[in-house]
Amino acid sequence: MNQRADVHHPEPDGSVTPRLCEACEARHRGICGALTDGELLALSRVSGKRSLEPGENIISDADLVASYGNMLSGVAKLSKTLSDGRQQIVELQFAPDFLGRPFHKESHLTVDAATVVRLCTFPKSTFDKMVSGNPDLKQRLLDQSLRQLDEARDWMVTLGRKTAREKLASFLAYLARHVNPENREKPGGVVVELPLTRSDMADFLGLTIETVSRQLTALRKSNLINLIDSRHVEIRSMPRLLQEAGD
Amino acid sequence: MNQRADVHHPEPDGSVTPRLCEACEARHRGICGALTDGELLALSRVSGKRSLEPGENIISDADLVASYGNMLSGVAKLSKTLSDGRQQIVELQFAPDFLGRPFHKESHLTVDAATVVRLCTFPKSTFDKMVSGNPDLKQRLLDQSLRQLDEARDWMVTLGRKTAREKLASFLAYLARHVNPENREKPGGVVVELPLTRSDMADFLGLTIETVSRQLTALRKSNLINLIDSRHVEIRSMPRLLQEAGD
DNA sequence: CGGCCGGTTGAATCTCTTCAACGTCCGTGG
DNA sequence: CCACGGACGTTGAAGAGATTCAACCGGCCG
Secondary structure (H helix, E strand, O other), X not given: OOOOOOOEEEOOOOOEEEHHHOXXXXXXXXXXXXXXXXXXXXXXXXXXXXXXXXXXEEEOOOOEOOEEEEEEEOEEEEEEEOOOOOEEEEEEEEOOOEEOOOOOOEOOOEEEEOOOEEEEEEEHHHHHHHHHHOHHHHHHHHHHHHXXXXXXXXXXXXXXXXXXXXXXXXXXXXXXXXXOHHXXXXXXXXXXXXXXXXXXXXXXXXXXXXXXXXXXXXXXXXXXXXEEXXXXXXXXXXXXXXXXXXX | OOOXXXXXXXXXXXXXXXXXXXXXXXXXXXXXXXXXXXHHHHHHHOOEEXXXXXXXXXXXXXXXXXXXXXXXXXXXEEEEEOOOOOEEEEEEEEOOOEEOOOOOOEOOOEEEEOOOEEEEEEXXXXXXXXXXXXXXHHHHHHHHHHHXXXXXXXXXXXXXXXXXXXXXXXXXXXXXXXXXHHHHHOOOOEEEEOOOOHHHHHHHHOOOHHHHHHHHHHHHHOOOEEEEEOOEEEEOOHHHHHHHHOO
């Protein structure tokens, strides 16, 4: 085999990993973990890294999507917009989530960067072919879809049945859980960085920015949280916050 | 091959279809369409039909689920409940939807019959094995998951951003579409049967029963619908209803 | 007949929104 | 250098939309 050192290098076990993928989280926890060495190499040959600033658009609603991506870092917003402009964020994506809707020509979602986002992108056609031929990869896609379906349904309860205060508590719990799943069980406090503006939080929670702001100060006055600055919140006790979240 | 006439019979093309599956919608549009003759036969040997009355429970939250099912007819509610009893219906299932959460020991949902429901059930273990070995089947599961994910996210917009009136209009449109996908494009009117009580509608829309009732009469007074009886609604014009639904 | 369930309607209440003012931070340009 | 404008966030007061509480109706079953 004729290897170019700048594209891949041998692993201790004899397998090869493309340079591009070496330090990539998606290589292990993400979708790419299901790829064979050959597939990974083939994909890395046609993939590229992309960096986006907060607010920058990644995919527009009804766009013809020609490529998929893996989140390498940062937070992206998946949202839907009504004809009169009302917006609802339906999910946040973190590394190493897979970005894109397999088997559909166009997206029915808008994807925007909430923070600085780094992406690894690759052509839809190449990837779709790999999915057809690799059941493990299909399994990973199925796993992610089912996980996202669970998330979506949990959030539907938040949107449909919770009060503004509970929504804010739920959001903070959601964040704490997504930056580190262990946070859910922690007996004490946690500091979380808010990847969203008040306006984004409102769109995620089905509220207005004013209500978001008010409920945050209400939670602070109840000693449940501490507002370090507008982008950092200290959750003083995870169990009490979860209590407050209602479920 | 030693065939028992009560279990299967030969098809014109030489394949065999188990008696049980002959008239089954799921055999074609549903999950079972991806099964080989052999798999279908094996599955039919361990499957059984079940009929449930309205309100009857199919799967409880946190139940250890030992079996899956295909909807043969009727409507089932998938719902989640908060600790204090508030409830949110997260999706309705129609024939020939697949019922159950693959690869998870316990369900995080409650499933109840809304109308009379007929099910074809089969053991989780048998089916899970088939999924591992049959990429087409896995594909169908992935397709259904992605479709449900789209549904869920659309509904999140309804729950988070629409007014009560828009929610009711959205619900009627949702029903019309699920009874018959062509209804979405129809220029004229449609009569739909409501598979849910006012209380269920409220739990699906994140409202109270009183608001549901009031908004229905409001839509009637606006000449958008006609309330034939408490279980039948005539949508007088699909386009106008969709307009009213906001998106 | 009486009671219960599902549904509708009215009046009072409350939660969240709307509208408006104000404060801070930050980059731009006079 | 500092004044200006814009983005983001907080807070107050008034208002609207949905909920709560309550009464009532019709159908059904014991």
